[in-house]
Amino acid sequence: MAIGLSVAMANSGWRVLLIDADMRKPVAAKRLSEDTQPGLSDYLTGRIDLKDIIRETNITNFYFVSCGSDILNPIGLLSSARFEEIMQKLHEAYDFVLFDTPALASVVDGAMVASKVDASLLIVKMGSTKLPDLKRAKEQLQNFNSCILGVVLNKVKKRDYKLHYGSYDYFFKSERFFKNKKAGHIKLSNRVK
Template sequence: MQTKTFNVYNEENKAVQDAYAMLTANIHLSGPESHYKSLALTSCKPSVGKTSIAISLAITMAGSGWKVLLVDGDMRKPVGGKRLGDNTLLGLSDYLAGQADLLDVLCNTNINNLTYLYGGENRQNPIGLLCSTRFEELNAWAREQYDFVIYDTPALSSVVDASLIAARVDATLLVVEIGQTSMDSLKPAKEQLEKVNANIMGVVLNKVKKNAYKKYFGAFDYFFDGSKFVNRSSRDRKKKSSS
């Protein structure tokens, strides 16, 4: 374990905390009996708040008493552009390249139960690393050691990395920013994930304004409506039967 301790900002807004608590509960309840353990968060395009959501979700899960590993899955982005980063640290890319042992790339945080795995040295083409047996070994080991493993991945429109990670985890959440993510980008993103047989758990909306989100869910069977995951076809049948 590296000696650096990351100070992770903990959101103090109660309404926001409640939203993440509800999301955490539904993730826990929506999977199989043992719940989904490894999750990928991705988006159609960059800068929609995906990393902030990944961090807040990890903090909320850790605060509920679960052991959580937060993994920076973007090995292409320079350290200066990251929310959590330090160019003195070893990270994911270093481990996958065989330049560091797994326990040597993990970092403590100021949040109890939360461990962080930094992306590591910037790699221009990490596809081979993500397809390696070392990534499979990391995912298997983390599933045994932690209750939840959260991968913060690049945007789907940028590189193929997110799809490669999504194909290897239990479930994927697609982060959408209201007013910034169009249907023209949402549907191809869904198709891209389906091509690698990713398990799309649902959509997480960021910067939501009431009644502004309904158009985003036409392409999905399930969506998170702020309190629970809803099966769209079941919901529509109930509406028809009651009318």
């Protein structure tokens, strides 16, 4: 979800930085790289400079910071003066800085990050997240004074979407969306200027 949102924003012309803030699972920089890279935890512990953790991607305007090396106390790093410092520097350098954090139900790291950013999105997995868990996550964010933009329902199957929103099937049948069939063949630019 975070990667897709970051790419969409970057393709719209914004300078976007995605930070993998799940320092409890440094799994080979997860999906954006094959090898472990120095990242957020390495910067926050003072082992490396900020310029050395920001990676360019093959998408214009999209940059990435991995979670970094395995550490014992992520919450201590997220509440440090060095984290406040990185927030200030990145706010000045990028149009949007997105943090991908661990699930709120498991640890407090996500709520800690949410308390320091402008706004938060709750990502909910269809068929997996229970309503009481969602309410607890919302309360946790509110207790940390986080501004919640909304909830994104993720991993919705086409069958489930059509079951509840069948009358809006123009997303699946584009010929019904366009009055002039030739209009559906117009090639649009990849970038908004």
